[in-house]
Amino acid sequence: MAEAIVSIVVERIGDLLIQEPQLLDGVSDHIEQVVVKLRWMLTFLRDADSRMDEHKVEILVAQVRELAYDVEDIVERFLIKALSSERQRTQGGMKNVVKRSVCVLDEYVYQHEFNREIKRVQTSMSVVFTSFNNYGIASTSQGQGSSSSLEKKQCKLKRFYSHVVVEPEFFVGFESDVERLVRTLVDASNGSYPVVSICGMGGLGKTTLARKIYHHSTIRTHFAGLAWVSVSRKWQRKDLLRRILIDLVPDKEKRDEILKMDEEMLQEYLVEIQQTKICLVVLDDIWSCEAWDCLKGAFPTGNYQTKLMITSRNVEVAKYVNPTQLIHHPQLLDAEHSWELLRLKALPKGDHLDVSSIEEMEELGRKLVAECAGLPLAIVVLGGILVTKPSFIEWEKVYYDSLSTLKKGKGLGEAHQREVFHILNWSYSDLPPQLKPCFLYMGKFREDEEIEAETLYQLWIAEGIVLSSDKRDAETMMEVAESYLAELVHKSMVQANFEEVESSLRKFKSCRLHDLMRDMSISQAEHEQFFKVVDIGKGNNYYLDKSLDTLPGTRRFVNYFNGGNLSDKATPLHLNKANSKHLRSILCIDDYQNASLVASTFRSHIAHFKLLRVLALEGVKIVKQTVSVHFSRSNPGDVLGNLFYLRYLSVRETEILIFPSIQRLELLQTIKLQTAGKMYLQPRMSRNILRNLGQLRHLYLPLFGVQSKSKLRFEGLQNLETLENFDPSWCEGKDLSKLANLRKLTLRVERKYDDTEKMTRYLTDIASASSFSHLRYLSLYIMKCDLKRNGPSVLRQLFSDHCFNTDPLLVHRLFIYGAIPELPMLYNHPNLFSSRITTLALWYSQLNEDPMPVLEKVPTLRNLRLDKNSFLGKEMVCSGTGFPQLTSLALWNLDNVEKWRVCQGCMSNLSCLEIGRCCKLVELPEEIRFFNALQELELLDMPAEFCRRLQGPDFYKVSHVSSIRIEDVI
Template sequence: MKKLGEDMVKNCAGLPLAIVVLGGILATKYPSLTEWLKVSADVKSYLNNNKCEVLRDVLSLSYDDLPPYLRPCFLYLSHFPEDYEIPADRLIQLWVAEGIVSSKQGDEGQIEEDVAEGYLMELAERCMIQVRERDIATLKMRSFQMHDLMRDVCLSKAKEENFLYIADQSNACQLSTIERVHRVSVHKYFPIQGIKSPHLRSLLFFDEFFPCEEREKVLPLTVTNYVNNHRNEDFNLRFCFVVAFVNCVLTTKFRGIWKYMFNNLNFLRVIDYERRGDAGWKLPNDIGKLIHLRFLRLRNLNFRILKLPSSLGNLSCLQTLDLRIISKRRCWESIHVPNVLWRMQQLRHLYLPYRCSPETKLELGTFGNLQTLVNFNTKNCYVNHLINMTNLRELEIRGPFNIEDFNTEELDKNPPIIQSKYLHSLSIFYYEGRIDPRHLARLLSSCQNISKLNLNVEIRRLPEYDYSSSNLAYVHLRGCNLEEDPIPTLEKLPNLRALKLHVGAFIGKEMFCATEGFPKLESLSLACLENLEDWKVDERAMPSLRQLDIQKCRQLKKLPDGLSFIATLQELKIGSMPKTFEDKVKEGGEDFCKFQHVPSITFHHCGHCKC
């Protein structure tokens, strides 16, 4: 088999990408000699056609070698623009919404998202996609890209199979003559009224809803020039009249775009907006007509009236709903969401607005299928509804978190908050207040399987180790204002691999890592701990540490001597620290001999940056 492999590599004409992709194909056949012989014959067959196109032919072979269930998954990647970094979770949600993957195709007990994740890994193992980022806690793929040449093959195959249509201003007019387009990916704005296909299933937008240059085209040039020339002048009645006229014209245009989509594309399953931008006066009521929608993403669209229509409740088939819209005037203006989401009992991924209006109060107790819940808070939602979300995998709380009727005397008698055994990620962001540490401890005690914890909220005191999941692999603390050293609690976590203590996480002066603490910690980041003066590390602490990053801890006098005993340390980054600190560590400094075993030591912005 070795000789056979060498022969096939020679056929690749020394092209690295061709060799890598061919290796990906062969890896799926190992250790079957029969399968390798078949691949070898295919390679020779392909390359005999045109030896000047070796790379293209090998990449085409990688597609032809795909099993039937992976082909539509690969073709779907043609939606995304060149050099685009594709978020894995978003792609998986799109695959599921369009029915490209099914739980029936996976092992018993797997849901569609698990199957889709397996398919994505298969594409990576075949070297058809390039992993860009992995989740530090779970090591799962977070984002990836396609090589330009592989994308060319993907586009070519998608066009051959009429899989989708990529629309921009240059070819939008052709859409009116194509009646059976099922998918349209808009890379550059074009008038949506050009889509005449009644069978359209998905619309993905990678440009603004209605760019500024297009708005200028619908206005008389004299009006545009007048507004541009007088916008900085004092109050002028004529100017106000002209601005009102402009708003009226644009509002009509925006309404026309939405109305056409909601009234003529009735079989849409997917609407996905990528870019922020003005989207008109408000989201129209007509959206309730798209009863077949499975995926609706409105993230970062700007509306003037931040009140969502109650007709959203008609979209009972929705699986993914992203309502993180923003105000044209102020990004953090509150948004009113009517209490109709409970009708969407098929929801699997819900992204609520960053800030809901005080009048918003949502019932979410019907979401037994929900896997992702982002921007939950107890001001606009009911905490006792979380217990019904038995399939929840990711929970992000943004804002207050208070437990009603909390028993402060007998803490163990409080009912559990979450019963999902699948929850692996918990994040809390609350910049305007603090959370009662007892409420946080109760929440953590209900999350015994989480591997990822992100806290950006004032708590003053870290809950005891007993309340934390032993599976925690990633912890990021920020703005917690911890008064006591958090290390004695955190170093007991047996599976912690990454720890970040950033801006205001700890406000004390001393930290101490004890012997055998942090047994599996690989990455440690300390940033903007303004009061930290003394950090001590025992000789046998952090035996697995590989990366250490210290930024803007400007009161810290020196690195701990105990770090010199960590043989695994590969990378030390020091940034925005006093020059005296840098001088001790760099070559010739008094502490250089303690860290000269570290292969990579870098300094940047030392001596002059402030936190």
């Protein structure tokens, strides 16, 4: 890890020397000398890392890491003071002559201070180099050229794949377990088990096995209600009940109602549901008897037909839930299954393999996999190490490294759990230097949390742990960050969910860590003092004296509230001024439904952290605001302007005012302003509040708009790549065509037809701008607008030649909530066939003519939803060549539809079909039986006769579908 930290610091300081030559002019020579020494230190760390079992070497490596941090602190503190002085100097006017004189004196003082600090660091570096020599630690650059070139060579990623590849799921050795447990769960006899438990050590594949059972076609057909909830070590009863209900009641309209229920209401509703339908509820990763005690009231015994499936490492918990239940203990994989799993992961078919050495690689692979003792997680992670080493020589090196580790006493044979951690730590050690902090960073997130990939990339970049030297031609830093995640996924250290649409700007939707991987990440991060997590559980009290004085070197701090009880004298930060010179990142995150009251003392504390690069306040309730107090001193948002070293700011679902202080944050790269309520701008500052933010890359505007007399301007944002929730009612549309580097744009229009016309006019301007060549993803939300007025409809304008005269500017996601009577007129429109719309959703379209003949011609359409009164006719017809790419179709609230006809050959890729509240629909089309790709069928709130036919004489139409869900028959 020290190698990674030194590499990052060297590159970051090098970037500062290039970006701020004037501000660092007087000290740049000293900085360059120190950077040269840091580069030289890097050449010793590779040998030092191989001897970390020696305590003196471990201490020395930690000293190198702290030296790198120290250099970064010194340079950045100087830069902050220089920036502050520059601002004061440029204020102008005779009245500021005295102030400018003071600035000159201040510059002399802090330059003298810088020289003193840099000499101290150089002295410490000399001591370290002496220790390298005394301990016999060799430099890897001896006889191999300059340390700088070697450093770059060692840190460069191999990038085996130039694009993200969706890997198949590897499931070996447990097929018979799946079939046996499925039969047990669907057994409806009196002697059947109400609870089935899967118990065993971490990494055994309990959750993977449970998911295979959960998604089995027999389970999906037998149970009317299915729910999956991860309990984990830290849980809240209300949250668990809510998540179970949301799964059992997929109706989106009831979701908001469920979120408002208290604990007792949630339990009563859950019991009520079990009286009307057969349910299977999975409680994954339950650790304690107390967790079951909080839930058992929601699963009464008696005539209820609900089945429970739990996974746990603790067999005593399983026995406590139900002493008479079936407890299944998955067995470790035997030698053949172990090799089969490793082969699937480590030897994928591809041109990069050394095919001539396959037999020798298998021989070594069988020896290596024996060290995993049949544990699936260890085998897959080992495969992640080997898959990036496609030659026999590299495999041989891994093999001898493993023997060396065993000889040093770190090896296997004492306990299976020890073997797991050996493999996990081995995989971490094998990572390229820049991937190590990226992996550790993921330990900051909650257990079992699905981490939004786009947010993760932005945090990595803001923290400075994505190296600009890894950029290829024309790549953005976001694309480099995605390549980092792709490497971690490829090595099986991170589990990922891929975007369904191939044309998505990002390939990954979200990611997560296996709990053992997370444990290892947190353990390693705390050892390296990489971050500190404080999780305030329900009923705990934390006060100002709960600071991090015991961890003065902590640079990243995460605070989860989880409904914690904060007094009016408390602060969520647990930090004080003593830590300000170290802290780079603060994440304060709460459950959006249980937002805690954070005291106003937050305001005085946050101002200390001048070097802060990341600040996230998500779901946190700061103060109860009204318009009259928006600019009062009680609001901490007004001090954010002091944090002008900030790169990432998020106030999602937080009641906080950040305007006008945001205009001083000139280095910001990401701003997320999806606040809990509307935002207000001061009239004098509203128009050009963003003008100084030239480094901004990603801007997420409030969803509900900003109240202002003048429109928000976007002048000067030449580097902007992402712009979400742009609304013409309060955003200046003529600025859009000037954002030449924009890659992703989301436009929203609500209730105003004039704004809809403006939006389409802006799109025309963008399309005609020759510099607008980077836009790759465009979403339009047109909500509750009267599109029946005179003049061309929004669709006619969107499909006009103006919007199609440049290839990149094509709508990918289109949501229209309102009448679009001219849709049938697009039937023969030539641009319809050039469309790249992947997702389309219509509400209240009031179409009298069947929309399918038009929509089926959109060649890229993958997701289609027709909802409330979008079609008023009685019959829909899909032709044999229609919807070639459609994978998901939802038909909801089509009150008049009686018949739906589908020609054979249509929707050949459809995998998910959802029909709800189509009360007059008599039956499914005959041709559904030819939909070979169809995997999921959901029928919600459908007539009893429709469901009876499908479960009886019409079942042959859907007998091939693996998952059929029928709920709330009317």
